[in-house]
Amino acid sequence: MKRSPIEVFSEWADLDKDFGMEENHKASVAHMLSYALKELNSFSFIDAGCGNGWVVRQLSKNPNCQEAIGVDGSEKMIAKAKSIDPELKFYSANLMDWTPEKKVNLVHSMEVFYYLKDPQQLLSQIHNSWLKKGGRLIIGLDFYEENTVSHNWPEQCGITIMKLFSQSQWEVFFKKAGFQLVESWRFGSKENWEGTLIVTGIK
Numbered sequence: 001m002k003r004s005p006i007e008v009f010s011e012w013a014d015l016d017k018d019f020g021m022e023e024n025h026k027a028s029v030a031h032m033l034s035y036a037l038k039e040l041n042s043f044s045f046i047d048a049g050c051g052n053g054w055v056v057r058q059l060s061k062n063p064n065c066q067e068a069i070g071v072d073g074s075e076k077m078i079a080k081a082k083s084i085d086p087e088l089k090f091y092s093a094n095l096m097d098w099t100p101e102k103k104v105n106l107v108h109s110m111e112v113f114y115y116l117k118d119p120q121q122l123l124s125q126i127h128n129s130w131l132k133k134g135g136r137l138i139i140g141l142d143f144y145e146e147n148t149v150s151h152n153w154p155e156q157c158g159i160t161i162m163k164l165f166s167q168s169q170w171e172v173f174f175k176k177a178g179f180q181l182v183e184s185w186r187f188g189s190k191e192n193w194e195g196t197l198i199v200t201g202i203k
């Protein structure tokens, strides 16, 4: 029987599989952040679906980063993030119901958006209520239409919600949410792997 994304990732936190995700995602995340940070001097940051908080820990060490916040729907992931660094700001919340106290310059999200019931709605919320004017959202996705090798993941991982969209559909979602200068590309492609689909836009 399939289970919700939050249930499955909570189990992954118990099994320490979050460290494997960190390893698998780190090259794509490094690429996304170097792209997003090149235009920023001083900035504030949110990781939407932060898992064990590894990206927040990394960015909190960046001298230009004024504040780094992580949000995840799995209490176990957040408990783990807080146990690794109790000084940092982590929130356990469903992304669909959460709004930051202060708007930020950069929202990042790796391997999260296709687990949402309504990704278009969260894109609009991030555009309207999370980002400062001129701020950037950048997301990375390995499960998408063109990456056919990923299509069996819902069965393989036993997860109920996994929404398969194409690169152009993701771009349309960003534009509908109000993002400008929307761009998308794939990073790290090799044989039988189309790479991480990166989609970004500016408020």
Ligand SMILES: C[S@@+](CC[C@H](N)C(=O)[O-])C[C@H]1O[C@@H](n2cnc3c(N)ncnc32)[C@H](O)[C@@H]1O
Residues within 6 Å of the ligand: 005, 006, 009, 010, 018, 021, 022, 025, 048, 049, 050, 051, 052, 071, 072, 073, 074, 077, 093, 094, 095, 096, 109, 110, 111, 112, 115, 116
């Ligand atoms: C594949 S993991 C990626 C974690 C992290 N971004 C990383 O790269 O290691 C997906 C994460 O999204 C979180 N998640 C999924 N749906 C969510 C939702 N609706 N609200 C908040 N978090 C959610 C899960 O709990 C999980 O930690």
